[in-house]
Amino acid sequence: DIQMTQSPSSLSASVGDRVTITCQASQDISNYLNWYQQKPGKAPKLLIYDASNLETGVPSRFSGSGSGTDFTFTISSLQPEDIATYYCQQYDNLLTFGQGTRLEIK
Amino acid sequence: QVQLVQSGAEVKKPGASVKVSCKASGYTFTSYGISWVRQAPGQGLEWMGWISAYNGNTNYAQKLQGRVTMTTDTSTSTAYMELRSLRSDDTAVYYCARGPPTDYWGQGTLVTVSS
Numbered sequence: 001d002i003q004m005t006q007s008p009s010s011l012s013a014s015v016g017d018r019v020t021i022t023c024q025a026s027q028d029i030s031n032y033l034n035w036y037q038q039k040p041g042k043a044p045k046l047l048i049y050d051a052s053n054l055e056t057g058v059p060s061r062f063s064g065s066g067s068g069t070d071f072t073f074t075i076s077s078l079q080p081e082d083i084a085t086y087y088c089q090q091y092d093n094l095l096t097f098g099q100g101t102r103l104e105i106k
Numbered sequence: 107q108v109q110l111v112q113s114g115a116e117v118k119k120p121g122a123s124v125k126v127s128c129k130a131s132g133y134t135f136t137s138y139g140i141s142w143v144r145q146a147p148g149q150g151l152e153w154m155g156w157i158s159a160y161n162g163n164t165n166y167a168q169k170l171q172g173r174v175t176m177t178t179d180t181s182t183s184t185a186y187m188e189l190r191s192l193r194s195d196d197t198a199v200y201y202c203a204r205g206p207p208t209d210y211w212g213q214g215t216l217v218t219v220s221s
Contacts, residue, residue, distance in 0.1 A: 001168075032207075034207055034208070038151075043201055043211035043212065043213060043214055044151065044201075044208075044211060045211075046207075046208070046209050049207055049209070050207075055209075087150065087151055089151075089208070091205070091206035091207050091208075094153065094156070094165060094167075095141060095143075095153040095156070095206055095208070096153065097143075097150060097151040097152070097153065098150075099150050100150045100151070
């Protein structure tokens with residue numbers, strides 16, 4: 001099974017800050033990686049697909065990069081409505097999620 | 107627009123079974139698989155398995171093998187997930203999602219297992 005190691009597990013940042021989350025796969029997954037945002041009581045929402053493609057309607061402050069085993073998710077300027085938990089997910093072989101990153105406002 | 111609408115919350119006793127439904131609309135049902143993901147209270151997302159809506163092929167998470175069955179009814183564009191021999195640690199919100207890649211998700215179904 002492919003393991004996904006996501007870090008950090010929690011993050012506190014100020015409005016306007018640049019925020020970065022990383023995800024490492026236990027083996028090469030090419031670009032079969034998605035990033036999701038989940039707010040309390042809601043289903044996950046797809047933000048980035050195929051590692052770097054912005055889902056329609058998602059603000060451009062969200063971005064993703066990487067391929068192979070190392071991936072990065074960035075919020076260029078944190079907004080109050082971005083408070084949520086973020087997950088990476090590989091779908092190269094079945095599905096595996098990262099452990100999640102809880103993002104809080106400082 | 108693509109929608110996945112799940113059945114309502116369930117309360118079950120340990121040892122019982124639960125069957126959650128997921129009705130799809132807004133796309134050709136047989137063109138995509140359906141994945142099932144669960145989330146225990148305060149925990150992360152756990153993939154449970156996947157079913158092809160085209161031919162019914164399935165792939166289940168190893169830890170659930172033997173307790174879970176996923177099926178589809180193409181006549182009603184509905185997917186089902188049945189989990190048997192329920193335990194307290196099966197208490198979770200259960201989600202269906204189109205794919206992979208899991209681009210559209212249902213609203214979630216809370217299953218509570220308690221004596």
